[in-house]
Amino acid sequence: SFQVVERRKKSAKPKADPLFKPEYTKINRExxxxxxxxxDVNPSEIRTLVNARIQDESCHFISARRTPKDNFILETKFVTPATKAMQYAKEIEEALLTLQVPVAIIRANSKWSKFLIHGIPTTIGEGAEAGQLVASEIRSNYGENFQLAQIPRWISRAETRMEKTHSSMVIALPGQVTMETLGVKFLSLFNRSCHIEAFLPTFPDTQCAKCLEYGHRQEKCKNNGRCGHCAGDHLTSFHPCNQCQGGYRCTHTPIRCLNCKGIHKASDPACPERVKRRFLNKGKENAPPAQDPPAAPAQEPISIIQVPATAPVGATP
Structure with missing residues (x-):
């Protein structure tokens, strides 16, 4: 006979109260x-000159650093949010111009919400100059309602716009903004009504949840739906099965990948085609070639027990 003994849980050690408690996170102080x-200016020179122009010592910066894109990040004191220091944006810009730093935008660090603006005239030019013109047009027409988080940029390549009169640009707004909270579907820019919509980035390993092909999202898909379980001509949610309710959670045969023809679901992370595109997404030239799919069995195999997979979704940036 055995006696059931309840295992005693060790009492959690009280966490030490930190002596130093920053009032704001680092991202909120940038x-x-x-x-x-x-x-070529030294970031230390920027910090010194900017602090000399700001009278409020609580808004002085404790560090300045250069980013890989040749931008600069100024970090406030642990008790000062970046939004408070932004009231001295004019003084910061004047100090940077004194050091011959070509300033485009000064903003408090935050998460971005990106949108597409369609119908921008291609005659405005290329690169940063075109982005500056769009930013200036937005500020002129909408003032403080549109605080851009970065310089707008073309969504397409220059060679693809050579024969086009209008194209699309990406803009970024600070904070969590949706089409509902934005409140508009058109912007008046360059004497035109430009349609605006949420920006959904796509990459080589972005997989459509509808047709299961790579390179686009379900929201932009114009193809017919395909099954991520058996590669049939129906959506994965409508996959039929005689042994279960079917759909996404089915684990019974036949199982076939639409892209590589292997015996696995189209959402399998180990799919050779997905692995290949994942390398392309990371910018690696020597991507491994897609392997030949395993030979199909001569007869209908027995049921294979697998871990239920969720619906295929597009990869995130």
Whole structure:
């Protein structure tokens, strides 16, 4: 006979109360200075001159650093949010111009919400100059309602716009903004009514949840639906099965990947085609070639027990 003994849980050790408690997180204490061209100025010189122009010592910066894109990040004190230091944006810009830093935008660091603006005239030019013109047009027409988080940029390549009169640009707004909270579907820019919609980035390994092909999202898909379980001509949610309710959670045969023809679901992370595109997404030239799919069995195999997979979704940036 055995006696059931309840295991005693060790009492959790009380966490030490930290002596130093920053009032704001690091990202909430950063001011981003975007530039239009590289600059050789020392970040320490920027911090020194900016602090000399700001009278309120609580808004002085404790560090300044350069980013890989030749922008600059100014970090406030542990008790000062970046939004408070932004009231001295004019003084910051004047100090940067004194050091011959080509300033584009000064903003408090935050999460971005990106949108597409369609119908921008291609005659405005290329690169940062075109982005500056769009940013200036937005500020002129809408003032403080549109605080851009970065310089707008073309969504397509220059060679694809050569024969087009209008194209689309990406804009970024600070904070969590949706089409509902934005409140508009058109912007009046360059004497035109430009349609605006949420920006959904796509990458080589972005997989459509509808047709299961790579390179686009379900929201932009114009193809017929395909099954991620058996590669049939129906959506995965409508996959039929005689042994279960079917749909996404089915684990019974036949199982076939639409892209590589292997015996696995189209959402399998180990799919050779998905692995290949994942390498392309990371910018690696020597991507491994897609392996030949295993030979199909001569007869209908027995049921294979697998871990239920969720519906295929597009990869995130």
């Amino acid at each position: 001011i981003i200075v975007e530039t239009t061209a590289p600059s």
